[in-house]
Amino acid sequence: QKEVEQNSGPLSVPEGAIASLNCTYSDRVSQSFFWYRQYSGKSPELIMSIYSNGDKEDGRFTAQLNKASQYVSLLIRDSQPSDSATYLCAVNLREGSEKLTFGTGTRLTIIP
Amino acid sequence: EAGVTQFPSHSVIEKGQTVTLRCDPISGHDNLYWYRRVMGKEIKFLLHFVKESKQDESGMPNNRFLAERTGGTYSTLKVQPAELEDSGVYFCASSQDLITEAFFGQGTRLTVV
Numbered sequence: 001q002k003e004v005e006q007n008s009g010p011l012s013v014p015e016g017a018i019a020s021l022n023c024t025y026s027d028r029v030s031q032s033f034f035w036y037r038q039y040s041g042k043s044p045e046l047i048m049s050i051y052s053n054g055d056k057e058d059g060r061f062t063a064q065l066n067k068a069s070q071y072v073s074l075l076i077r078d079s080q081p082s083d084s085a086t087y088l089c090a091v092n093l094r095e096g097s098e099k100l101t102f103g104t105g106t107r108l109t110i111i112p
Numbered sequence: 113e114a115g116v117t118q119f120p121s122h123s124v125i126e127k128g129q130t131v132t133l134r135c136d137p138i139s140g141h142d143n144l145y146w147y148r149r150v151m152g153k154e155i156k157f158l159l160h161f162v163k164e165s166k167q168d169e170s171g172m173p174n175n176r177f178l179a180e181r182t183g184g185t186y187s188t189l190k191v192q193p194a195e196l197e198d199s200g201v202y203f204c205a206s207s208q209d210l211i212t213e214a215f216f217g218q219g220t221r222l223t224v225v
Contacts, residue, residue, distance in 0.1 A: 004154070036216075043116070043203070043216040044155070088155065098143065099157040099168060100214070 001026060004091050006103035015112050019076040023089030023103055026070070032092035033065055033072045034100065037085045044088055048074060079110045114138065116206050116217035124223045130192040133220045137186070137206030144187050145207075145214065146179060150200035158202075161187060173198075194224045 003026045013019040021035075032051055036044035050056045050063040050072065062075040072091075076083055086107045090100040117136040125131050137144045146158040158177070159169040163184035172179070176195070181187040191198050201221050207214040 002154075041218075043218045045216070046214065090155075097168065098160050099145070099171065100147075101157070102147075102155040104152075104154045 002103070003027065003093060003101050004089055004103040006087075006089050006106050008104055009107040010109055011106055012109045012111055013079050015079055015081060015110050017079055019079045019083065019108055019110070021074040021076075021087050021089075021106050021108065023072045023074075023091075024070055025072070025089075025091045025093070025101075027091075027093045028067070028070065030067075030070075030091050030093050033063070034090040034092075035061075035063060035072075035074045036088040036090060038088060038105065039085045076108075081110045081112055084108060084110045116204055116215050118202075118204050118217040118220050120220060121218065122221045122223075124225060125194055127196055127224055128193045130190065131194055131222060133189045133191075133202050133222070135187045135189070135204030135206075135217060137204070138208075138215060141206035141208050141215075142184070143207045143209075143214075144181060145205040146187070146189055147203040147205065147216075148200050149203065149219075150197070155203065158189075191222075194222075196224050198222060199224045 035048040038044045048063040056063045060077045064073045086105040088105045089103040119134045144161040149155045157171040160167045161181045178190045201219040203219045205214040205216045
């Protein structure tokens, strides 16, 4: 079992709809959770971080964390074609360690 | 403010040759990380510097890889001798206050033939 798992997609969502991206992780003691967006040939860009159970909203983005289920998700409301990218889930699995463990990423396509 | 800069953007070398990748972090960022993505796989951690000191090098694949950060500024990652399985995209990231706000460079695509 991979430490951080994502559905690789591709996930296609109509413009204006809600895109839902999911991620599960293996270690219950994980502390920090991040979503990165990566356009083709570009650097990963941090878009959301979440550290405690519940929802965290930032503009059109909402991150949801459920530590009991070892599950973190990213919702993108009012999806735009510019949201088409690969979304990477990254987890800081070990307290005291600064390294991130990434999922393979979900490729999202917003259809105009 | 300049972002994280990596050189070169692409490198094609023959098996057995040496390649040196360079990363210039954001000015003032003490933390510098190297990651690698091989084809079809996830991005994997290689190592972490705090200033010039190696804080965690648990992800370095083997002793063909050598990372340095002289003076706590830019960092280099040398692969010697390169093998076919070293092909991939090497990312550098830097942060001021640990991993919570890490900014990534665009990566160096290394192809070993």
